[in-house]
Amino acid sequence: MNRIPKASYTPEFRAEAVKLAHEVGSSEAARRLSISIKTLGNWQRxxxxxxxxxxxxxxxxxxxxxxxxxxxxxxxxxxxMERDQLKKFAAYFARQSR
Structure with a gap:
């Protein structure tokens, strides 16, 4: 499976992400922003x-x-990635219908 290419973030985004992490917690902020918890932790440090x-x-x-x-x-x-998942789902449901 191919990886998603590395994203680059603006300094404003990083600052807002750290601020959000202070308000709601690191894991919740990372989930909301769709970034890695490790990335957010590095920004917090x-x-x-x-x-x-x-x-x-x-x-x-x-x-x-x-x-x-x-x-x-x-x-x-x-x-x-979505295409590969759909292929797997289609194969699963095809087996279930037999």
Whole structure:
């Protein structure tokens, strides 16, 4: 199975995610935002150390074409995963109907 390509997050998103995690808890915030609990934990540790704004500063900004390509790749990976699940469901229900 293919993995979903790595996402890049804005500094504003990271700050809001940490704020939400303080309000409702880390696992609930990660679930609501559809991000990994480990990623959110890393952001929280960086926030405590005062280094949250430095995360991602070493990455060069993406061009419009690069961001569009990464969005399309991410969408394609999601569609492939959904397709594979539907194939499994169809095979399961075909066996049940016999």
């Amino acid at each position: 960086s926030d405590k150390a005062g280094d949250l704004a430095k995360i991602g500063s070493t990455q060069r900004p993406k061009t419009e074409a690069e961001s569009e390509l990464s969005r399309v790749k991410r969408e394609l990976a999601e569609v492939k």
